[in-house]
Amino acid sequence: MAYEIVCGLEIHAELSTATKIWCGCANEFGGEPNTRCCPVCTGLPGALPVLNRRVVAFAVKAGLAMHCTIAPRSVMARKNYFYPDMPKAYQISQYEAPLCLGGHVDIETSAGPRRIRLTRIHIEEDAGKLLHDAYGTGTLVDLNRCGVPLIEIVSEPDLRGAEEAKAYMEAVREILEACAVSDVKMQEGSMRADVNVSIRPVGATEYGTRTEMKNLNSFRAVHRAVEAEAKRQEALLAAGKKVAQETRQWDDNRGESRGMRGKEDAQDYRYFPDPDLVPILVSESDVARIRAELPELPAERRARYIGTLGIAEADAALLTRSRAEAELFEAVLAQGVGVRAAVTWVVVELFARLNAAGRSVADLPFGGAALGRLAALVEAGKVNAGSARRILGSMMEQGGEPAALAESMGLLVVADEGGIAAAVAAALAGSPAAVADYRSGSAKSFGFLMGQAMKAAGGRADPKLLQAALREALDGPAEGKA
Ligand SMILES: [Zn+2]
Known part of the structure; x- marks a missing residue:
């Protein structure tokens, strides 16, 4: 049976604001572990976040560049889960009321142009990083990245295979770069994608069961992961087995993925509006001003x-x-x-x-x-x-x-009369037989003499002047011929 691949991407892009999303800590890559954070971005009890207005302006700009509708009122929500890179045990994100709705990104594929629809773009904070092998004695936590502003760009399941997934991610990267809202350095994790993949028989309208691979940070990884996952699912179906809905870890070195955990549903995160943050209001004049700034x-x-x-x-x-x-x-x-x-x-x-x-x-x-x-x-x-x-x-x-x-470097063209004349004279003197041939009607000899003259000029003679001078030397002055 022939299958069609169906993918959707959730692209996370760090916004290149000077400071983080809730505090005044520098928003810079790297630094000694745990030196670029404060009680607010690490979420210590009692610390209160204040939204960086530049984050909203950058996210609106990205949304407009991708043809989204900007919500006049959007809400930050808590996504609750435990993981050691996020001490407060929830991520501040957006859920029911995101900042940007709909939109699309046009891509070029070998089969022609395609329009990929977006579901939404929302604002959220990044988490810290776990360092698993720095010392070999355990896992260390670096919270410098906590509170780095992110946008998550969620596509509809409109992508039909690895080539389109890669082209889409490249197109999004180009747009974010053009808008100067993110440095889009994939090797530093400024841009990374979660990829959903399912397959279905060609012609079917229902989607198959999808799996998700998280944090792919190169175009190549996206391409390879989609191909490998589609093959894996196809083999399962061919063997009469079912695809399990799960989150899988892509290992780019080994070129394969392995199951991590059952895929959670939104309800598992017990989202609710963050009581520490007021709704984000974006006026029509804000949108118009930012639209006017689009490059x-x-x-x-x-x-x-x-x-x-x-x-x-x-x-x-x-x-x-x-x-x-x-x-x-x-x-x-x-x-x-x-x-x-x-x-x-x-x-x-x-x-x-x-x-x-x-x-x-x-x-x-x-x-x-x-x-x-x-x-x-x-x-x-x-x-x-x-x-x-x-x-x-x-x-x-x-x-x-x-x-x-x-x-x-002595590469200026010889265009002075003296230099040209000397080159022509040298060519004529050096190849009397070719001169005789030319005069007896062999047009081919002219090309040879031209080559000799250019050689005599060290390859630097102005070809038009040289040609004219050579003709004149062979045929007499142009006026005389008319
Ligand atoms: Zn901070």
Whole structure:
């Protein structure tokens, strides 16, 4: 029997506010364990939380970027459970009245564009971290992350397989990055996903029993976990067994998951409105102000690149993968470089080198403007393309200004009359047979002589000037021929 995979993602993203959600502690990654916390964020008895208004503004911005409806009134709720990374034994989250409702994220898949609906986006606090193997003698608790503001972005079960799950998570990451509400550093846990997976016979309308894998923190892990879990469920069904509703732990090193516990229902958490916090009121004018602050979003930018700039879809997708890459490309364009040349220099030359070296745009010792000035030198005929590639190689190692590098590396195009004339004279003197062939009608010989002249100029002659000078030397002045 053929099965269809059905997934939904709950993406947690840490918001990059300066301070935590309920207190003035710094909202920064790392630090010595238990040095970035206070009685409020660790939830000591008697300490009272005060909501950081920037958290609401950031969450509203993310919600608007994902086309949600912003609730004028939402409520923080306590989610009760015991775990040692959360001393107060409840997490402050939102339950019945979340901040953002509905919404969608558009993704590109190999089968074309797809719209993934969102259920909601809500605000909550992060928990601390357990360190299981720092000393080998037991588990230690670091509460620095307690009270770091999070949004949880909950999708509908609209994703049909590993590729879509990964593409969706990438799209959400791009949007959050563009809005500058999260640093989206997956390796630091700033963004992670819980993935629900079920399978059903193709054509069925009812969902199968789902399992959940928590805290996947890379696109690759999401992709692999969905594939492996769907295969596991398929094998169970093929053997006449049932899929159990449970939470499973994904082990990315082993590429497999194992059962952790039966999946809890919402009622197990005994949610209730947090009596220490007043409802969050967001006015229409707040929403309008935040909407006006929204940047150009990745999908809009991609559409503009394709529609207005005439860039091919595949190149537009590469150029808009991250804000840093798009901004670099636009800085190249801002130097007056033509669109085609700018795409070539960024995608073909720069991205290929970065890929090969395992580097990213963030590590470059130069900015897009410098790359734009290099491309402009080529467009102006001051440096030829081969020389410009050598200059780019040098810039990638130690930065520098393209014009100065062209000069110091001896790569400026020879465009002065004396230099051109000398190159032509050397070519003619060195290849009398080719000159004779040309004069007896062999057009092919012109190409050969052009090559010789360019060689004599050290590969740096302005090709148009050189060609004109060579023709004139062979045929006599252009006017005389007319
Ligand atoms: Zn604190």
